[in-house]
Amino acid sequence: MTNAEKENTVRRKRVAFILVDGLADVSIPSLGFRTPVQVATTPNMDTMARAGVSGLMDPVEPGLACGSDTAHLSLLGYNPLIYYRGRGAFESLGAGLAMSPGDIAFKSNFATIDDASGIVTSRRADRHFEEEGPILCEALNGVKLPLFPEYQVCVRYATEHRCGVVVKGPRLSGNISGTDPLKDNRPLQIVVPLDDSEEAKHTAAVVNELSQEMRRILTAHPLNAQRKSQGKSIANVVLLRGCGIRIEVSTFEEKHGLVPCMVAPTKIIAGLGLSLGIDILDAPGATGDYRTLLTSKAAAIAGALSAPSKSPPSIFIPGEEDSKPGRREGYDFGFLHIKAIDDAGHDKAVELKVRAFEAVDAMIGQLARLLLEEEAGHDKFEYSLCVTGDHSTPVEYGDHSFEPVPFTICHLKDFVVAKGGESVVLSTDLSPFNLPIAGSSALAALAEQASARASFDSYDSPVAGDSVVRFDEISAARGCLGRFQGSEMMGHQEIHPPLNEILSLQ
Secondary structure, eight states: OOHHHHHHHSOEEEEEEEEETTBBOOOBGGGTSBOHHHHSOOHHHHHHHHHEEEEEEESSSTTOOOOHHHHHHHHTTOOHHHHOOOSHHHHHHHTTOOOOTTOEEEEEEEEEEETTTTEEEESOSOSOOTTHHHHHHHHHTTOOOTTOTTOEEEEEEOSTTEEEEEEESSSOOSOBOOSOOSSSSEEOOOOOBSSSOHHHHHHHHHHHHHHHHHHHHHHHOHHHHHHHHTTOOOOOEEEEEEEEOOOOOOOHHHHHSOOEEEEOOSHHHHHHHHHTTOEEEOOTTOOSSTTOBHHHHHHHHHHHHHTTSSOOOOEEOTTOSSOBOOOTTOOSEEEEEEOHHHHHHHTTOHHHHHHHHHHHHHHHHHHHHHHHHHHHHHOOEEEEEEEEESSBOOTTTTSOBOOOEEEEEEEHHHHHHHHTOHHHHHTOOOOOOBOOSSOOSOHHHHHHHHHHHHHTGGGOOOSSSSSOOSOSHHHHTTSTTOEEETHHHHSOOSSSOOHHHHHHHO
16 A cells, blocks of 8 residues: 555544633532532533543643633643733634734723722623623724823723724833723723833833723713613723733644634634734524624534535635635544533533533533534544533632633544434434523522432443543542643643643543
């Protein structure tokens, strides 16, 4: 057999990587001292555990309550202690604002401030701001700074109550504080330099002027008068935080030898991906909030990982209105980000976190079917599935915490065996569906559901990999991967092999 013939018979390995934002949690008394992940009915993720190998992962390092941006950098193989330059650039790039060297950007919230006292009464003017947000961003885009006329300001709507803000001009520094008080009912902050450089001092003055001008425009905007007459909170201030510059790093493909793509309606994650040279796929109906269309995300990743047999989805380019064609030859690493579980944690919505996680499980079943149709039909690719989180967002706390997250990875072929065969996987319903808006069961019923689920553990047996048969924080602790840091997932480590080596060892 010639080398060319051998190459034609080798099936190229491709990975679908599902990242559930805010996945992990802590034991909750009302759920019988179980976590929402333990309580949720997740047959597909449990099947992944039975079919592969599991472990517990500290996304950045043990004991650190990290943000999504630093966690994602770490997981994708970039040390945040070296490369992190603030989240503002990620949010703004993801919102579609092009950035050049020397520009600064902010992750920003539309918020409500009491004009008399200067107290920010609500850091989120309205989580459902899809109609009003773009209108207010249009009013703010290009705002002129009377004291600094040489600077250009670009504003673009992101998601929910968020927008991206970019400032262009000379002598700017990213080493400044923000205006966000970080909690409700605290004063709007004054921007200060974080070092002694003249650039930082000058930039702080520019941004304080920007904050005042944006506040003036919003206060006078007729949309806020309309919201006030309707009894809604007004959006009369933009909170500027996470000042940052665009990072300059080797691309993900250069670093890992894998052609990557990403589905990430959450703009900060999309911007982070763009910073690493990752193509951002179009996924109609995927919104990055509670109303996201999960089936669309599964279809986009499956299409990207199936090319060139199928046409890949279009991709998003910052600064351009129209999408561009995706790589005709396809992608090796498909990153699928899901935000709403993190939102449920922040909103302290126990039942919603459980039900939303069950919806994610159903989406994984759809993704598995779509990939199996390609793997079985064309014999070109060998697929694997991986699911994990970027941090814990316990519903008891309403904020990020430091607990490790469960991690499971398996070959699709082993998933099919554990699921009961190709006919079972191929019978998965592909009808589009959304995350549940609200739950329908009492917490006591969820606790009973979890107890019943646990009783079936003894009837399940692993198919490949280790002895873990459930996907949750406690079960994953018994996995053969042990407890490891997120930086070890893609990097080359002696103790814990990186993702591509794990797939080879299974």
